[in-house]
Amino acid sequence: MECTIVIAGSAGEGIQTIGDVLADTLAAQGYGVFTWQEYESRIRGGQNSYTIRVSESPVNAPTMEADIFLFLNSESLEKYRPRIKPHAILLGETPAGEDSLVVPFKEMARSVLGRSIYANTIAMGALTAVLGVEQETLERVLAEEFAAKGDEVVRANHKAAALGFDHAHRACRDRCPWAFPKTEKTYYLISGNEALALGAFHGGCRFIAAYPMTPSTGIITFLAKHWEETGVFCEQAEDEIAAVNMALGASFAGARAMTATSGGGFALMVEAISLSGMTEVPVVIVLAQRPGPATGLPTRTAQGDLLFAVHAGHGEFPKAVLAASDAQDAFHTMCRAFHLADQFQIPVIVLSDQLLADSRFSVENFHLESAVRHSFAPDPNDFQEYKRYAFTETGVSPRLYPGRGPHLVTADSDEHDEWGHITEDLAVTAPSMHAKRLRKQVFLQQEMRAPFSYRTEDAEDIFCTWGSTKGAALEAVDALRREGARVGLMHWSELWPPPSASFPRKARLWTVENNGTGQWASLMALGYGRGAEKRILRSDGLPLTADDIRRAYHELG
Amino acid sequence: MSSVDLFQNDVPIQWCPGCPNFGILTAVKKALAGLGLKPQDVCLVSGIGQAAKLPHYLRCHYFNGLHGRAIPVATGIHAANPHLTTLVTTGEGDCYGEGGNHLLHAFRRNPHITLIIHNNEIYALTKGQGSPTTPAGEIRSLHLQGVEASPINMLAVAVAHGCPYVARGFALDPEALSGLIMEAVRWPGLALIEVIQPCITWGRHPLDWYRERVRQIPGTHDPTDQKAALSLLLEDENRFMVGCFYKNDTRTPFGARFRQRFGDRPLAGEDFPDMERTLEILRTFRPTPRT
Numbered sequence: 074m075e076c077t078i079v080i081a082g083s084a085g086e087g088i089q090t091i092g093d094v095l096a097d098t099l100a101a102q103g104y105g106v107f108t109w110q111e112y113e114s115r116i117r118g119g120q121n122s123y124t125i126r127v128s129e130s131p132v133n134a135p136t137m138e139a140d141i142f143l144f145l146n147s148e149s150l151e152k153y154r155p156r157i158k159p160h161a162i163l164l165g166e167t168p169a170g171e172d173s174l175v176v177p178f179k180e181m182a183r184s185v186l187g188r189s190i191y192a193n194t195i196a197m198g199a200l201t202a203v204l205g206v207e208q209e210t211l212e213r214v215l216a217e218e219f220a221a222k223g224d225e226v227v228r229a230n231h232k233a234a235a236l237g238f239d240h241a242h243r244a245c246r247d248r249c250p251w252a253f254p255k256t257e258k259t260y261y262l263i264s265g266n267e268a269l270a271l272g273a274f275h276g277g278c279r280f281i282a283a284y285p286m287t288p289s290t291g292i293i294t295f296l297a298k299h300w301e302e303t304g305v306f307c308e309q310a311e312d313e314i315a316a317v318n319m320a321l322g323a324s325f326a327g328a329r330a331m332t333a334t335s336g337g338g339f340a341l342m343v344e345a346i347s348l349s350g351m352t353e354v355p356v357v358i359v360l361a362q363r364p365g366p367a368t369g370l371p372t373r374t375a376q377g378d379l380l381f382a383v384h385a386g387h388g389e390f391p392k393a394v395l396a397a398s399d400a401q402d403a404f405h406t407m408c409r410a411f412h413l414a415d416q417f418q419i420p421v422i423v424l425s426d427q428l429l430a431d432s433r434f435s436v437e438n439f440h441l442e443s444a445v446r447h448s449f450a451p452d453p454n455d456f457q458e459y460k461r462y463a464f465t466e467t468g469v470s471p472r473l474y475p476g477r478g479p480h481l482v483t484a485d486s487d488e489h490d491e492w493g494h495i496t497e498d499l500a501v502t503a504p505s506m507h508a509k510r511l512r513k514q515v516f517l518q519q520e521m522r523a524p525f526s527y528r529t530e531d532a533e534d535i536f537c538t539w540g541s542t543k544g545a546a547l548e549a550v551d552a553l554r555r556e557g558a559r560v561g562l563m564h565w566s567e568l569w570p571p572p573s574a575s576f577p578r579k580a581r582l583w584t585v586e587n588n589g590t591g592q593w594a595s596l597m598a599l600g601y602g603r604g605a606e607k608r609i610l611r612s613d614g615l616p617l618t619a620d621d622i623r624r625a626y627h628e629l630g
Numbered sequence: 631m632s633s634v635d636l637f638q639n640d641v642p643i644q645w646c647p648g649c650p651n652f653g654i655l656t657a658v659k660k661a662l663a664g665l666g667l668k669p670q671d672v673c674l675v676s677g678i679g680q681a682a683k684l685p686h687y688l689r690c691h692y693f694n695g696l697h698g699r700a701i702p703v704a705t706g707i708h709a710a711n712p713h714l715t716t717l718v719t720t721g722e723g724d725c726y727g728e729g730g731n732h733l734l735h736a737f738r739r740n741p742h743i744t745l746i747i748h749n750n751e752i753y754a755l756t757k758g759q760g761s762p763t764t765p766a767g768e769i770r771s772l773h774l775q776g777v778e779a780s781p782i783n784m785l786a787v788a789v790a791h792g793c794p795y796v797a798r799g800f801a802l803d804p805e806a807l808s809g810l811i812m813e814a815v816r817w818p819g820l821a822l823i824e825v826i827q828p829c830i831t832w833g834r835h836p837l838d839w840y841r842e843r844v845r846q847i848p849g850t851h852d853p854t855d856q857k858a859a860l861s862l863l864l865e866d867e868n869r870f871m872v873g874c875f876y877k878n879d880t881r882t883p884f885g886a887r888f889r890q891r892f893g894d895r896p897l898a899g900e901d902f903p904d905m906e907r908t909l910e911i912l913r914t915f916r917p918t919p920r921t
Binding site for chain 1: 669710
């Protein structure tokens with residue numbers, strides 16, 4: 074059994090709380106839950122939606138069309154009508170046609186409980202009844218949600234939930250086919266931003282400086298909330314330039330350090346990415362994409378900054394670009410990012426986007442044991458004489474930390490000699506140092522992980538994806554296979570420099586991306602000499618769904 | 631007590647022969663030695679410009695980064711390892727111009743860092759353009775009818791923000807300057823020392839012109855009096871006045887809460903959390919336990 078619930082309303086009306094509580098309730102019942110949100114860039118007003126997809130086992134991919142639609146005002150009903158399936162249950166305060174289930178939340182809250190503030194909890198109760206979930210599970214989630222506000226508030230919310238539940242239960246009769254009774258399964262329910270932050274911590278991150286920018290802010294928010302448990306030093310910088318330079322300073326001094334931002338802030342960081350390349354001070358930068366150019370659509374999703382990330386920074390120097398695709402992958406990608414940054418003393422950019430950042434994913438097991446965690450810090454006592462930029466075969470010079478032994482550690486943004494002093498020796502030192510840095514790229518490329526292949530053995534058509542489109546593309550492959558199409562998937566989590574990849578010889582390659590130009594296709598051509606014959610693109614600020622991909626496949630194939 | 635010799639290195643110096651920057655270099659080395667520090671204890675951070683080359687000319691750890699970005703780098707270094715004595719040595723174009731926003735926020739953040747700002751009132755390395763402190767009316771290569779904008783009075787701005795230590799020194803008096811640097815490094819919190827550093831190549835006046843004008847802050851001045859410090863600094867005739875204008879030891883230093891909780895151990899890259907600590911946080915993402 075599977076169901077998509079869409080909750081729509083204005084900013085400030087509480088769709089986030091209703092959605093979160095309902096998602097938690099379904100997760101507590103033991104189901105796979107995936108949520109995604111789209112919202113306007115404002116604090117109050119507008120029309121936003123929170124979508125919950127519930128299924129027996131996790132399907133971490135967005136769906137557009139509602140089986141159950143809860144609307145908190147009549148404008149939201151008008152705006153989202155195209156996203157409502159025929160014969161969906163329309164849950165609201167006012168009648169909305171033959172499939173509507175009227176629950177006067179606010180009026181009930183006022184007349185029975187004396188306060189309209191309980192309207193949303195009445196709505197939660199109603200949704201729980203429509204979904205065929207035990208009222209008791211919602212009560213437990215509410216008890217936790219409102220625990221800090223005291224028993225009286227919890228009791229009032231339980232009463233409100235019961236009102237909504239009973240009302241909807243009576244009204245539903247045989248119109249609601251859903252039942253999500255308790256199962257024995259348990260999944261983590263975690264957002265992309267939370268998983269990125271936790272992965273950073275697990276990967277040894279001890280310092281983050283960032284400037285707030287949607288949709289990246291959740292990363293430092295999570296780490297700031299947990300600083301006492303994690304010992305991660307969190308600093309809100311005055312701007313993105315300060316943020317990345319602080320991270321470089323902390324990294325130089327021995328802390329694994331990061332920053333997180335979105336496109337506009339990343340643009341401000343670009344000079345420092347080049348600095349990281351030149352000084353060989355590692356840094357991890359999360360670039361949570363949203364549609365540009367400029368301010369663009371600040372709260373929407375896109376994969377429009379891939380080429381920007383790959384080419385970020387003046388001059389020539391190695392860097393790695395990774396992309397997280399879901400919560401579990403986000404966790405491990407951050408560990409990998411810190412590992413590669415430290416191993417090769419380079420900047421590593423982790424691409425995320427609004428879909429990944431704000432969505433909540435169901436994860437059965439994070440497999441922490443497989444996370445990459447390795448220190449590259451040499452023992453200062455192993456050096457008689459220490460040269461920070463010593464020439465080596467791999468181009469990687471042993472990196473000591475200042476103040477942690479007898480040796481002096483330097484960093485210089487000018488071209489420098491092995492000691493880190495400014496050089497203008499164009500005959501030997503400058504070209505050798507340039508070559509040393511570029512040598513790292515060769516070894517870095519060998520370390521980059523190959524793409525994940527799915528059902529490619531006999532595939533005639535292969536979807537090539539990266540980042541958060543993975544879930545939708547996987548789902549589309551399965552759906553198309555059921556229809557008899559021989560399709561498969563190659564998905565890259567580590568993008569640049571391009572890892573080795575074996576493409577089935579005869580298959581047609583399709584690029585599937587949340588952008589308007591097919592940026593990954595350009596990089597495939599550059600990296601593999603393989604062009605994509607077909608492109609499935611979406612660049613309206615909303616995520617690609619399996620249905621989008623399936624429809625486009627039929628239209629273009 | 632360590633000696634100045636410990637800080638000597640043999641890197642060829644790129645400054646113009648006779649540049650007052652040599653005096654600042656002497657003062658820095660003398661102060662570090664006077665503080666009993668070893669090169670391994672000290673990290674210099676700079677941006678870009680002639681002044682920003684200073685870290686290359688003595689033995690210590692250093693980070694010679696981007697134009698204008700010395701302060702955030704130094705802040706990150708200090709956050710990661712508070713045992714290091716971290717100083718920023720850079721020019722006014724770097725610190726008041728390109729990186730001015732970072733300085734304003736350093737006043738708020740208050741890291742225990744000493745800023746030594748070489749003020750030559752000029753962009754020297756790019757051949758004589760006006761800088762944030764060039765006097766209005768002075769003819770410069772991009773201002774052939776004279777600079778129209780007013781010079782920034784950063785020491786007054788610093789005092790207004792309660793920057794814990796605010797002083798002015800003179801590059802041609804390294805003895806007095808090293809005394810200011812020693813006091814500034816010891817002072818808890820952010821210290822700003824602006825140094826009058828006449829430019830012998832692009833400047834408009836001979837060195838003696840400066841020597842005649844530089845004078846000490848009156849002995850009657852109380853540096854703990856913020857308003858008195860500010861009124862001294864607001865008088866244009868006092869722009870060659872040297873010494874410590876303002877001291878304040880009441881400000882909370884940057885990172886105090888973190889360091890109270892975790893002590894002053896460096897944040898070390900090789901420390902990975904126990905699997906159990908990550909799992910503990912992960913468990914909060916499990917659904918509410920069943921009763």
